[in-house]
Amino acid sequence: MSGRIEMRFADLRTRNRAALIPFITAGDPLPEATVAVMHALVEAGADLIELGMPFSDPMADGPVIQHADERALRNHVGIADILGWVREFRLRDDATPVVLMGYLNPIEIHGVERFARGAVAAGVDGVLIVDCPIEEDAALQPLRAAGLARILLAAPTTTDARLARALEAAEGYLYYVSFAGITGAAKLSADAIATRVSGMRRHARVPVAVGFGIKDAASAGAVAAFADAVVIGSALVDRLAGAGSPGDACRRARDFLLPVREAIRESGENP
Numbered sequence: 001m002s003g004r005i006e007m008r009f010a011d012l013r014t015r016n017r018a019a020l021i022p023f024i025t026a027g028d029p030l031p032e033a034t035v036a037v038m039h040a041l042v043e044a045g046a047d048l049i050e051l052g053m054p055f056s057d058p059m060a061d062g063p064v065i066q067h068a069d070e071r072a073l074r075n076h077v078g079i080a081d082i083l084g085w086v087r088e089f090r091l092r093d094d095a096t097p098v099v100l101m102g103y104l105n106p107i108e109i110h111g112v113e114r115f116a117r118g119a120v121a122a123g124v125d126g127v128l129i130v131d132c133p134i135e136e137d138a139a140l141q142p143l144r145a146a147g148l149a150r151i152l153l154a155a156p157t158t159t160d161a162r163l164a165r166a167l168e169a170a171e172g173y174l175y176y177v178s179f180a181g182i183t184g185a186a187k188l189s190a191d192a193i194a195t196r197v198s199g200m201r202r203h204a205r206v207p208v209a210v211g212f213g214i215k216d217a218a219s220a221g222a223v224a225a226f227a228d229a230v231v232i233g234s235a236l237v238d239r240l241a242g243a244g245s246p247g248d249a250c251r252r253a254r255d256f257l258l259p260v261r262e263a264i265r266e267s268g269e270n271p
Helices: 003-014 031-043 063-074 079-090 104-110 112-122 134-146 160-169 190-203 217-224 234-240 246-266
Strands: 019-025 049-052 098-102 126-129 152-154 174-177 208-211 229-232
Touching: 003 019, 019 031, 019 063, 019 208, 019 234, 019 246, 031 049, 031 079, 031 246, 049 063, 049 079, 063 234, 079 098, 079 104, 079 112, 104 112, 112 134, 126 134, 134 160, 152 160, 160 190, 174 190, 190 208, 190 217, 217 229, 217 246, 229 246, 234 246
Parallel strands: 019 049, 019 229, 049 098, 098 126, 152 174, 174 208, 208 229
Antiparallel strands: none
């Protein structure tokens, strides 16, 4: 497993604060803005970054991220571009973990072993492949073998048996989908998931991150009170949509994330 992810969560534990993990789609709103926006997110308080790999059929994602993927694909954004952007990001930032999130098809077309080698060389820390369940984990074994953390998903519909298996096998962190549905589709009810997440944390070997339905500072602060990490994606991607320049995109990213970061800090960070 990548040392960056482990070190970042270890540091946050000493400060009693949940991690802030923003998600953006690589290449959106402008391909030339991706690296600058990544740096802007770190400046605004991001602890890790999830970078979405655009795909033509993102079945788990709602309209906001679907449209972001479409815009990126119209600009011919592919895996080679994404790995190049991570490599460029690493020229200035060798500490912030970067996790690539996406679907299996583009990786298989690129070549799983080739993807693994390229991702490690670029400075990627982990991968979250939405449509590759734990039962098919052997398909992504080359990623683990190369040193990439395999981030696994769990949901309210996950059975106890499958959850136990995921808790045992997850690397980096476990991503808990807060409701059954697509990204950006519902308003989060933190009280409804707090007990479930707290129980998972007692048995997990890795931190538990919560995503889906976190739209603003208030919902992020509520989740940070009981989770190890807060993932916010659709609302941020929506804010970035329509940015006319890299500078505009960076301003939007910072303006969106700063109050979210403050709400998470207030939820528990040691003075």
